[in-house]
Amino acid sequence: MLELRLVQGSLLKKVLEAIRELVTDANFDCSATGFSLQAMDSSHVALVALLLRSEGFEHYRCDRNLSMGMNLNNVSKMLRCAGNNDIITVKADDGSDTVTFMFESPNQDKIADFEMKLMDIDSEHLGIPDAEYQAIVRMPSSEFARICKDLSSIGDTVIISVTKEGVKFSTAGDIGTANIVCRQNKTVDKPEEATIIEMQEPVSLTFALRYMNSFTKATPLSETVTISLSSDLPVVVEYKIAEMGYIRFYLAPKIEE
């Protein structure tokens, strides 16, 4: 038996919107720790890891570990029927081939049940060890989204370089080139507007902008984004989900031919 009640149901709606462009089908794993998902895009270039910790739910009951295969577009269709202020409860019985999403309006005057068919998904689970990164950049998520969008109108790839001067996002295309440098800036009114660069050593990596743009669909989940870079690892683009966990996107770099 599984029953997860999330008062801030809009979080779940935002999570689905953040990942459904990247991943079509995925297994949602429920355990005592929380509600999680790990999935790669169809070309195995990017990976998304989601964790919503059990403590973040108003009610969390998960009698045994359960993996539920879902088509994310179908989940999204269901969750779009929930109001932004609705309380969402996810329910499933052991061995059942369906999951139920229950939506309650804030004043309890409307209650809706949406039952969705589960599917068998044969997915690979990758072990991602903790790593020391050469550079970690924290910046406003809206700024990062803007940069990715702007650069993708010029080129297909972005070179992200971190030096003592700051973090530079560069691209080149048929019509020309573009460079955007963000300097460390801690002297802002609100901490979420700061750009903070922790650099062990300079690093420069190239990535496909298409994926970066897809990651920025998670912008509504968090005011800040953390970009962790090392020359021998995929970049990690992390959006913290307040009080609950995170959504992390891993993207393999491009290398010179």
Added chain:
Amino acid sequence: TGVQLSITEFYRSE
């Protein structure tokens, strides 16, 4: 421009 690496070149199946 460049060769796109795969995530599975960095992380192994559990």
